[in-house]
Amino acid sequence: MEHIVCHAADYGLLPGDCRETTLALRKFLDNVRKNSRVTLEFTPGTYHFYPDYAYEKLLCISNHDEDTLKRIIFDLSETKGFHLIGNGAEFLFHTDCIPFYAHKAENLTLEGFSVDYVRPSYSEAEVLEVTPKTTVLRIDCELYPYEVRHGRLVFLGENFEHELTAWLEFDQKRCAPVHNILDMNFNGSRGEHFTWYEETGPNTVAVHIKDEKSFLPQSRPGNRLVLRHHPRSHPGFYVTQCEHVTLLNVQCHHATGIAFMAQRSRHLTLSHFNVCRSNKRPRIFTAAADATHFVYCGGKITIQESLFENQLDDAVNIHGIYARIKKVLQPGCFVAELVHPMQKGVCFAEIGEMLRCVDHQTMLETGQATIKSYSMLNRDYFYMELQEPVDGLIEGNSIENISWVPNVEISRCTFRNNRARGLLLTSAGNVLVEGNLFQVPGAAILMEGDASNWFESGTTQNIVISDNTFDNCSYVPDWGYAPIQATPRYQKTVPNRFYHQFLMLDGNRFLCFDDRLLHLENVGRVCFTHNKVQKTTAFPSRKGRPVFNKNCGELVQL
Amino acid sequence: MEHIVCHAADYGLLPGDCRETTLALRKFLDNVRKNSRVTLEFTPGTYHFYPDYAYEKLLCISNHDEDTLKRIIFDLSETKGFHLIGNGAEFLFHTDCIPFYAHKAENLTLEGFSVDYVRPSYSEAEVLEVTPKTTVLRIDCELYPYEVRHGRLVFLGENFEHELTAWLEFDQKRCAPVHNILDMNFNGSRGEHFTWYEETGPNTVAVHIKDEKSFLPQSRPGNRLVLRHHPRSHPGFYVTQCEHVTLLNVQCHHATGIAFMAQRSRHLTLSHFNVCRSNKRPRIFTAAADATHFVYCGGKITIQESLFENQLDDAVNIHGIYARIKKVLQPGCFVAELVHPMQKGVCFAEIGEMLRCVDHQTMLETGQATIKSYSMLNRDYFYMELQEPVDGLIEGNSIENISWVPNVEISRCTFRNNRARGLLLTSAGNVLVEGNLFQVPGAAILMEGDASNWFESGTTQNIVISDNTFDNCSYVPDWGYAPIQATPRYQKTVPNRFYHQFLMLDGNRFLCFDDRLLHLENVGRVCFTHNKVQKTTAFPSRKGRPVFNKNCGELVQL
Missing domain, CATH: 2.40.30.10 (Translation factors)
Incomplete structure (x- = not known):
């Protein structure tokens, strides 16, 4: 098989802030797309990629908003054996764009670079004061340009302008969601808070509630808010109908959606793929939604030695x-x-x-x-x-x-400080979760399945969770009942038939601030063996027993 | 050439309110699309067309918002010799959809039916009271469902939910835009009015201005407001790359955009094509934007014996x-x-x-x-x-x-009571405007051309305007300087070179409430011959002389 090694610099792909870099990249990729094996090697440095001259495609991306034309920077579609070696390069993207996209690619490897945005799709504020009816925010208008206009708070990006729709509060010391926090949603459908904005000084905005609701009692001065004002529109990496995709030693500091999103693809490996905060741009948030998400994938999904932190939704979600x-x-x-x-x-x-x-x-x-x-x-x-x-x-x-069922192995990863849950596992393949550290505010492991709300299928056969540490998980009630949770949604049961089949929890360590461990519904057989439970005082305890169990079959406890 | 005559009822296309009618139509059209000549004849009655099962296509429609997937009911693309005979049928559409679309069709004739929407994309209100800071509206919430939510006025449609963004006031007696009116825009960019909404009773909403601005002194109780809250997203008829398209005896009462929109098409005839108010649904507005619009068209454009009234933008706009x-x-x-x-x-x-x-x-x-x-x-x-x-x-x-230049003939039409202007003529072909009645609030004839605002080209060669009646036009300053206006936008002139070449006005009748007739810039030769001018007292007179003339060549006046 012919193997071409290309140095990015030879094709006009040079470090620096230049709008034409995207055009040079596009030309390069179009020329080599049909070659059987191509390695593209970057020299270290910071590269800017703008959407201006980018390839554009109509995409209906699962678990994202806006089924419309999307700009794509690295379009790796239909490549066979493409290998990108970043050598530690920093790739800086400008909204709105999908940094990496591949459709019908085979044997794709992306390695050794970081991804960030110059102006991310969300903004950040510090809580200066909070009373039941008013919160005063400090917003750095250099980093997060905004305007108060007609009593509304509008955030300005390089190619966007959106009103604030929601925020989430992070604890200033823990750099994690506040204990017992709730998402705050503003001025949309009827149930949302009715707020009104006033510019009270440079970088200072007072937010007033105009109806009978209040700000949260758990809100505190000094805490940091992720201000959400952009549709969940552009994943960081998006692969569809691909086979054998590997991300290796990649840092993803932000995405305008899910960091890694796959549909109808087989054999996906994420190794040292970190969705993590950056030292250069120390924001409290990383990706705008989940760290990884797999819809109707097959073959084997491997996630190992990766860090997923501070993203605005779950760490891993695998479903149909x-x-x-x-x-x-x-x-x-x-x-x-x-x-x-x-x-x-x-x-x-x-x-x-x-x-x-x-x-x-x-x-x-x-x-x-x-x-x-x-x-x-x-x-x-x-x-x-x-x-x-x-x-x-x-x-x-x-x-x-049911033709798309992946086997899953998730090992030696750290999941921490994100909004919501850890792993959402609804694959009927063999699923192994081993040697990970969970420090997440919702359920660490969630097995759902519903055809009434999210419409995410399906039933599971064999889930083995072993040698993990669950460190003070499930401290935000809105995001789960217990560290381990199985709650498919059903209206009726049938004797001796179950939605989920087999769940084994073996040799795990649970650090818990209260009694809750398992919340299980509609699971055929559960083995809870050789697990250690250790009490902590991390948070005030919440009501609940170690094992909540409803409409399940056999429970083996050792 | 084989000619098939099909009766709609034989294909499940029956009068009535049924969501599956669209599916039956789609199946029929897919089956006959490749036939050389097909006539589809409807029995009289009211037919409902829903977008649910409609064909969907990514469309970037000129002079419309939202370049995204659009639902299409009658997809007549690639037909050759398709002839639809409505026999007076009423076609009722449900948002959001494009009723008629044709790409690469030839010899297409649509005849004898009306088009309307059950719930149009705009709403209507009556002014009950008006003070500088508050206007009280009566809105029929059966016809135009709405909610006041978080101080915002949100209109609900069958498949949409949008905030009020603008309104335009129509005189209750004249059923035409109020004299000297301005578009009112709300809560968007900085210059817009800052308004706040309060539900004060059933069907009654008070609108308060919260900044230093005021409601217009020309606003009056009893007048009717067109409430704009929907993107200009779906034309009524949309043809691209077609040849020989004829609309004959068609009434279009509403479109979620321009009523008839054509791009890169040749030989288009609109005869007895009325964009007009309906007796059944007596709204003050018709189409949400222009009545007709032609971008980079060629061959001959014929518009005859048609009525264009009360649409929310110009009657005809032809440009590149x-x-x-x-x-x-x-x-x-x-x-x-x-x-x-x-x-x-x-x-x-x-x-x-x-x-x-x-x-x-x-x-x-x-x-x-x-x-x-x-x-x-x-x-x-x-x-x-x-x-x-x-x-x-x-x-x-x-x-x-410059390969797309149509010849234009517009004759025996009535243009009245719409927002803005009459005919926007920027075609380098031979243009004849003859025997029409203009009762429009802006310029009746406008020749523009600019590469700084609308980017609508181009220069004209030969425009003949004869035997028309201009009845008290140009009574809203925002929409034109005079009944006849040529104002291309340029920064410098060159001696003896002009943007527009030749304009002849011959044998027209001008009914005018003041002196203004022509406002001309950058036109090479103008003949103003055998025109009659008659004074009226329709509106208070506005400053201005009969002929304003700047950077023009020869002016022949008889």
């Missing part, structure tokens, strides 16, 4: 999608709906793949069949025909594609 | 696009920018077409050359190579495509 049967046109032939707004337009299946039909009340399988034809009518609906007759194919029931 | 030279890479090879937000992503040229280079100060031609290569980098920029050397190819100058 439930679509809802909308209209049965004739036997085995129907229109189905992608229900969740963030799943619109996502590819659900291909011909020949296997479909599972699911009862909407029990969430249990009614039957399986091969997909004979599949065509998207639009972002919302698709048309499908099945090869064999199948039970339960009625309007209101759900379907999932 | 100026792009700006951004970066010359090597001689004859450059990157250019589509500057105006509403022109992003629009196809500028094809290989082999002729380019004109324009000096950015004089707006006059520096040279012409054949386009050797053209490729869009993204919505903003394209790359171009020219066949021959050309003068003036420098950064900051503009370019236009």
Whole structure:
């Protein structure tokens, strides 16, 4: 196999702040895309990438907002054996863009660089004063340009202008979400806080609540707020229909969405892939959403020796999608709906793949069949025909594609200080979680599955969680019931049938500030063996017993 | 040539309110698309078309907002000789959708039906009270569902939810824009009014101004407001790269954008195409933007015996696009920018077409050359190579495509009571405007051309305006200086060279409430012959002389 080694500098890819660098990169990639093996090696330094001349593509990205044209800087689509060696280069991006995208790539390796944004998609403030009706913020208008306009707080970016919609408070010392914190949402739908903004001095904004609600009693001067004002629109790394993708020794300090997002891809390895804070730009937040997210992936997902911290959503989420049967046109032939707004337009299946039909009340399988034809009518609906007759194919029931099931290994990672949870595991493959450190405010491990809210499938078969440390997790009630949680959503149970099959927790260490360990529903068999539990005084204790257990099968405890 | 006549009812296209009608239509059109000649005949009745199962396409529509996926009901793309006969059917659409779209169609005829929306994209209110700081509105919440939420006025549609951004006041008796009115814009950029909303009773909303500004002294109780709260996103009829398109005896009562929009199409005929108010749904407004708009069209544009009234922008606008030279890479090879937000992503040229280079100060031609290569980098920029050397190819100058120049005939139409102007004529073809009645608040005829604001090109050669009646036009200063206006934007003049070449006004009747007739700049030769001017007392007179004339060549007056 021909192997070409290219030095970035030879192609006009030089360190520095130049809008044409993106154009040079685009030209280079278009020229080598069809070559079988290409290594692109950068010299160390800081490279700026602007969206101005970037490639543009209509993308419906799962778990992101805005199904529209997105600018892409590194478009690695259809490459075979592409290897990027950063040599420690710093890649600085300018909004709005997707730094790395690959569609139908094979054997892709990205190695040895950092990713950050000059002006991130979120902003930050320090709480100066807080009373029930007013919070005074300090915002560095050099870093986070803003204007108070018509009583509204508007943040200005390089290519965006958005109103503040929400914030989340981080403890100044712990650099982690405040104990018992809640997301604060402003001026949107009816339930949100009604706020009003006033510029009270340079870098100082007073936020007044105009309705009967109050600011949170857990809010404190000195704490830091992540100010959210941008749609979750552009992942940092986005791979679709790829095979064998490896990220190695990559630091991702910010993304305008999920840091690493994969759909319908097989064999993905993240090793020393850190979604982490930067020394150069010491923001309290990293990615705008999850650190990693896998939708309808297959093969093996490996995440090892990585640090995921301070991102604005979960560390890892692995799942499929439930679509809802909308209209049965004739036997085995129907229109189905992608229900969740963030799943619109996502590819659900291909011909020949296997479909599972699911009862909407029990969430249990009614039957399986091969997909004979599949065509998207639009972002919302698709048309499908099945090869064999199948039970339960009625309007209101759900379907999932069971041809995409990854095995998962997550080991020797640290998950800390992010919004929400640690690992969301809903894969029917073999899942091993080993030797990790969890310091997360919500559930450290969550096994869900629902066809009513997030529409994230599916059932699990075999989850082994061993030799991990769960260090004072689950201190924010909104983000979980206990450090380990299984809560699929169902309305009815069937005797001796379960949504999740087998969960083993073995040899883990739990540092806990109260009694809560497991909250389990609808799991067939649970083994909780050789785990050590140690009490701490990290936070005030919350009500709850060590094992909450509802509609489960066998529980083995040693 | 094979000719198939199809009766809509035979294909499940039946009158009534059914979401699946769109799906049946889609199936029908996909099946007959490749046939050479198809007539589709509807039985009279009211047909509902929902976007749910509609075809969806990424469209960058000139002079519209939101370059994203659009739902399309009648997708007539690539048809050859398609003829729709409505037999007076009423087609009712549900937001958001483009009712009729055709790309690369030939010999398309649409005939004998009306188009309206169940819940239009704008809303309406009656002014109950008005003081400098407060206006009290009556809004029918059955027709125009709304909520006051966090002090904001939010309008709810079938598939939308948008805040009020602007309104325009119509005189209750004249059903036309109020004399001397201004657009009122709210809570957006700094210059806009800072307003605050309060629900004071059923169907009643008080609007308070919170800054130093006031409501307009020309506002009156009893007047009707068009409340604007939706992006200008979906034209009623949208044709691109088509030839020989005819709309005959079609009533368009609303569009979520321009009623009829054409790009890069040749030979377009609108006959008895009325953008007009409906008896059934007596709203004060019709289309959300212009009645008709033609960008880089060619062949002959014919508009005859049509009525365009109460739409929220001009009656007819015919122009090209100026792009700006951004970066010359090597001689004859450059990157250019589509500057105006509403022109992003629009196809500028094809290989082999002729380019004109324009000096950015004089707006006059520096040279012409054949386009050797053209490729869009993204919505903003394209790359171009020219066949021959050309003068003036420098950064900051503009370019236009001169291969698309239509001849225009607009005759026996009525233009009245809309926002803004009548005809915007910037075509270098032969333009004849004959026997029409103009009752518009802005300039009735406007010849512009600019590469600094709207970037709408270009120069005109031969415009003949004869036997029309201009009935008390130009009563809103914001929308024009005089009934007839030529105001290309330029910074410098060149002796004996002009932007517009020849304008003849012959045998017209001017009913005027003051002296103003012509406001002309940068026109080579103007003939004003055999016109009758009659004084009226329709409005208070405005300062100005009959002929304002600056940097023009010869003026012949008889």
